Amino acid sequence: MSPLTRTEAQQRATTIRVSRMVVALDLDQGPETFGSRAEIHFEATAPETFVDLRPVGVARLELNGQDLDPAALVDGRLALAGLEPSNVLIVEATMAYSRDGQGLHRSVDPADEEAYVYGHLFLDAAPTVFACFDQPDIKAPYAVSVRAPADWRVLGNGAATRVAEGCWELAETPPLATYFVTVCAGPWASVEREHDGIRLGVHSRRSLSEALERQADSLLNATADFFDYYHELFGIRYPFGDYHQVFCPEFNAGAMENPGCVTIRDTYLFRGSATHDELLTRTNTIAHEMAHMWFGDLVTMTWWDDLWLNESFAEYLAHRACVAASEYADAWVDSTMARKLWGHSAERSPSSHPVAGSPAQDAQTALNNFDGISYAKGSAVLRQLIAHIGDDAFVAGLRDHLQRNSFGNADLAGFLAAIERESGSDLSGWSHAWLETAGIDTLHVHQDTGRVTRSTPDRFAKVSRPHTFDIAGFTSGTAVFRVTGTIDRATRKWPELLAADRAEVVIPNASDLTWAVSGLEPESLANLPDALASIPDAQSRAVAWLALIDGMHEARIDPRLLMRTLTMAWPLESNGSILGRVGNHVITRAIPVFLPPAEQPGGEEAMATAARRLYDGATSADHRLIAARLLAATSGDETLLRSWLDGIDLPPELVDDSDFRWFVVRAMSRRGLLDEQGIESFRRRDESLAGQQAALAARALRPTAEAKEWAWSELTGNPARSNYELNALAGAFWQTTDRDLVSPYVERYFTDVPGLAGRLGEDALGTVAALAYPLPLVASRTLDLSRAALARDTLSPAVRRSIVDAQAKLEEGLASRAAFPATG
Numbered sequence: 001m002s003p004l005t006r007t008e009a010q011q012r013a014t015t016i017r018v019s020r021m022v023v024a025l026d027l028d029q030g031p032e033t034f035g036s037r038a039e040i041h042f043e044a045t046a047p048e049t050f051v052d053l054r055p056v057g058v059a060r061l062e063l064n065g066q067d068l069d070p071a072a073l074v075d076g077r078l079a080l081a082g083l084e085p086s087n088v089l090i091v092e093a094t095m096a097y098s099r100d101g102q103g104l105h106r107s108v109d110p111a112d113e114e115a116y117v118y119g120h121l122f123l124d125a126a127p128t129v130f131a132c133f134d135q136p137d138i139k140a141p142y143a144v145s146v147r148a149p150a151d152w153r154v155l156g157n158g159a160a161t162r163v164a165e166g167c168w169e170l171a172e173t174p175p176l177a178t179y180f181v182t183v184c185a186g187p188w189a190s191v192e193r194e195h196d197g198i199r200l201g202v203h204s205r206r207s208l209s210e211a212l213e214r215q216a217d218s219l220l221n222a223t224a225d226f227f228d229y230y231h232e233l234f235g236i237r238y239p240f241g242d243y244h245q246v247f248c249p250e251f252n253a254g255a256m257e258n259p260g261c262v263t264i265r266d267t268y269l270f271r272g273s274a275t276h277d278e279l280l281t282r283t284n285t286i287a288h289e290m291a292h293m294w295f296g297d298l299v300t301m302t303w304w305d306d307l308w309l310n311e312s313f314a315e316y317l318a319h320r321a322c323v324a325a326s327e328y329a330d331a332w333v334d335s336t337m338a339r340k341l342w343g344h345s346a347e348r349s350p351s352s353h354p355v356a357g358s359p360a361q362d363a364q365t366a367l368n369n370f371d372g373i374s375y376a377k378g379s380a381v382l383r384q385l386i387a388h389i390g391d392d393a394f395v396a397g398l399r400d401h402l403q404r405n406s407f408g409n410a411d412l413a414g415f416l417a418a419i420e421r422e423s424g425s426d427l428s429g430w431s432h433a434w435l436e437t438a439g440i441d442t443l444h445v446h447q448d449t450g451r452v453t454r455s456t457p458d459r460f461a462k463v464s465r466p467h468t469f470d471i472a473g474f475t476s477g478t479a480v481f482r483v484t485g486t487i488d489r490a491t492r493k494w495p496e497l498l499a500a501d502r503a504e505v506v507i508p509n510a511s512d513l514t515w516a517v518s519g520l521e522p523e524s525l526a527n528l529p530d531a532l533a534s535i536p537d538a539q540s541r542a543v544a545w546l547a548l549i550d551g552m553h554e555a556r557i558d559p560r561l562l563m564r565t566l567t568m569a570w571p572l573e574s575n576g577s578i579l580g581r582v583g584n585h586v587i588t589r590a591i592p593v594f595l596p597p598a599e600q601p602g603g604e605e606a607m608a609t610a611a612r613r614l615y616d617g618a619t620s621a622d623h624r625l626i627a628a629r630l631l632a633a634t635s636g637d638e639t640l641l642r643s644w645l646d647g648i649d650l651p652p653e654l655v656d657d658s659d660f661r662w663f664v665v666r667a668m669s670r671r672g673l674l675d676e677q678g679i680e681s682f683r684r685r686d687e688s689l690a691g692q693q694a695a696l697a698a699r700a701l702r703p704t705a706e707a708k709e710w711a712w713s714e715l716t717g718n719p720a721r722s723n724y725e726l727n728a729l730a731g732a733f734w735q736t737t738d739r740d741l742v743s744p745y746v747e748r749y750f751t752d753v754p755g756l757a758g759r760l761g762e763d764a765l766g767t768v769a770a771l772a773y774p775l776p777l778v779a780s781r782t783l784d785l786s787r788a789a790l791a792r793d794t795l796s797p798a799v800r801r802s803i804v805d806a807q808a809k810l811e812e813g814l815a816s817r818a819a820f821p822a823t824g
């Protein structure tokens with residue numbers, strides 16, 4: 001199938017207007033396929049067009065009462081000719097369920113053999129569920145009906161009513177874009193209530209009902225509070241009726257903003273203990289999808305090149321809502337440690353692009369823009385916009401933008417016009433610098449001269465980005481100064497700096513208001529291991545940790561300095577987001593990619609020692625859980641691991657926590673301390689979906705040639721494997737200290753994984769290709785093979801993008817090892 005191009009979409013939107021979609025799905029036809037009937041009522045101003053349709057078989061194609069020749073369906077497009085001003089197209093077809101989380105995904109729960117289906121029509125999967133004009137700016141009201149097994153419950157965008165046994169009718173919706181139409185069906189467990197006239201529901205697989213019921217109050221309270229907050233902020237009521245949040249199995253993204261029926265990955269329903277940061281992330285996701293009800297659903301970007309109008313806003317608004325209306329007032333600290341880490345990495349890759357107007361020539365390459373630029377940078381840029389024009393003008397502009405474009409579409413120019421009207425400022429220069437030009441600046445502060453400098457790496461165009469930010473100086477755990485200002489040129493004198501006392505550690509962008517790398521001076525860097533833990537505010541500490549990590553990735557900072565800071569400052573850290581995110585980055589990146597192989601065992605020992613220190617001194621269950629997971633991952637203490645596996649010497653919150661047990665099982669399997677039968681015995685104790693997937697990972701981690709060969713053939717040669725099963729295998733495969741064991745697979749990666757294109761949807765494949773990339777095999781041979789693969793023109797867009805980004809990370813490892821070689 002050839003993806004819809006931007007030009008085709010623009011052309012089609014000028015000649016087609018859909019007035020109503022009537023869709024009937026039959027989900028009671030067995031495990032492989034379902035029936036789909038679409039009736040499209042549309043007006044046309046040209047005699048010809050085409051409709052998007054990807055069935056496994058068609059039973060009826062009828063335009064204005066005339067049968068169409070099935071041969072008119074070629075490559076996912078049904079050609080329509082002889083159009084009248086007003087038309088009705090009827091398509092009856094058989095469609096296939098997916099196993100890759102795209103389209104109508106069907107999953108059987110191994111815990112009780114119950115089946116569930118959910119629609120994830122993002123980004124261009126709608127034609128695998130019903131015939132449609134699949135582009136974001138052809139919106140229509142939907143009247144959906146569903147036939148399903150008698151004991152199922154059906155949920156969707158409109159409120160669902162059971163009209164007869166197994167027959168459901170969904171209330172007709174306001175105009176919706178095709179990509180966020182959904183139906184979720186199965187024997188769901190549900191908790192529901194009403195808030196401010198809105199019916200709220202949370203739903204999960206029946207086998208997760210205990211977790212759902214335990215967490216429903218927290219989920220629904222947050223939802224209610226965010227509705228209150230957004231209603232006040234936007235001045236427009238939520239327009240889509242009921243608000244259901246369905247926790248779905250094997251979900252590709254964090255969540256999807258289907259109006260009235262948000263789908264969320266069900267790994268967010270925690271079976272056991274969860275960290276503060278995991279709960280914060282989930283709450284942030286709830287707020288993010290709710291923000292989309294306005295930014296994305298009520299007003300939709302015209303084409304995917306303005307994706308930022310959805311994602312940058314949802315990212316920014318969710319953090320703002322968490323700080324203002326939830327218990328997670330530290331949401332911006334997590335943003336620094338998680339989202340900026342992701343976004344800065346995106347800027348270092350050749351795939352970096354402007355926030356707005358980045359090319360999305362067709363609906364397949366558009367997927368590439370769902371990255372750290374569109375989310376994290378876009379959000380930071382909106383904070384800069386507020387610093388530039390003030391919050392009142394910003395909010396007034398948002399309201400105007402939403403009101404003018406309700407149930408329609410918008411683009412960059414329209415948004416800027418609304419903000420300019422409210423702020424009275426000309427934003428064309430600001431927009432050019434911040435929204436329409438790629439790149440990240442580095443900020444340096446020179447205490448001796450009182451100068452602040454701003455530099456842009458050579459790979460980016462030089463533009464004058466005005467940064468508004470603060471600089472904080474700390475000595476012996478006390479803030480010595482904090483000054484705020486703006487810089488829009490290469491260097492600027494900041495007189496308050498000269499007047500301030502000299503500080504041990506100086507942190508540019510300490511409150512993380514702008515989008516920049518904080519370039520710490522040598523004196524500050526040298527003081528960090530001793531001084532970092534005593535800096536009183538978590539936000540400044542997070543910026544300092546990010547500065548260390550950025551410097552390591554840019555081969556400016558020796559990874560051993562990060563490890564030294566880990567040893568000294570990390571166990572004393574109090575913020576859970578910093579602890580968890582830094583710890584994870586150390587074990588997944590700093591040790592395997594940046595430290596030379598001979599120093600990796602020592603790196604793991606250092607992490608284990610730091611985790612032990614945190615564990616022993618933990619003052620909260622949150623810290624104990626973070627420490628226990630990292631200790632399990634890095635400790636070589638077999639006695640400790642075996643006792644934890646047996647549930648001995650564990651804090652009460654981790655006894656009988658099956659997810660924690662899998663952490664220990666995987667860690668022991670990686671070290672060769674568990675055989676197949678050992679893993680199998682734990683799998684039988686936990687016959688849940690999560691347990692089955694964890695067991696797959698544990699088997700793929702075993703350090704034997706047979707286990708690696710098995711894992712590789714399951715990953716690349718077993719078409720029955722779902723997206724999550726492939727992720728489990730891919731994520732585990734390279735984790736070994738025995739490079740000889742896996743080095744034969746480096747070459748195979750570059751042929752076998754691209755070969756999955758077509759069998760696996762692009763969204764799912766992009767994730768698999770990233771996880772399965774041989775990043776820990778930091779060697780020039782890996783780089784040569786990677787470059788050779790990119791020179792081929794046969795890679796699908798998602799595979800190409802994943803290889804480009806992973807290769808950039810590999811090159812960082814190589815550059816760092818060259819700059820800071822092994823000593824002794």
Ligand SMILES: [Zn+2]
Nearest residue numbers: 288292311314
């Ligand atoms: Zn989003």
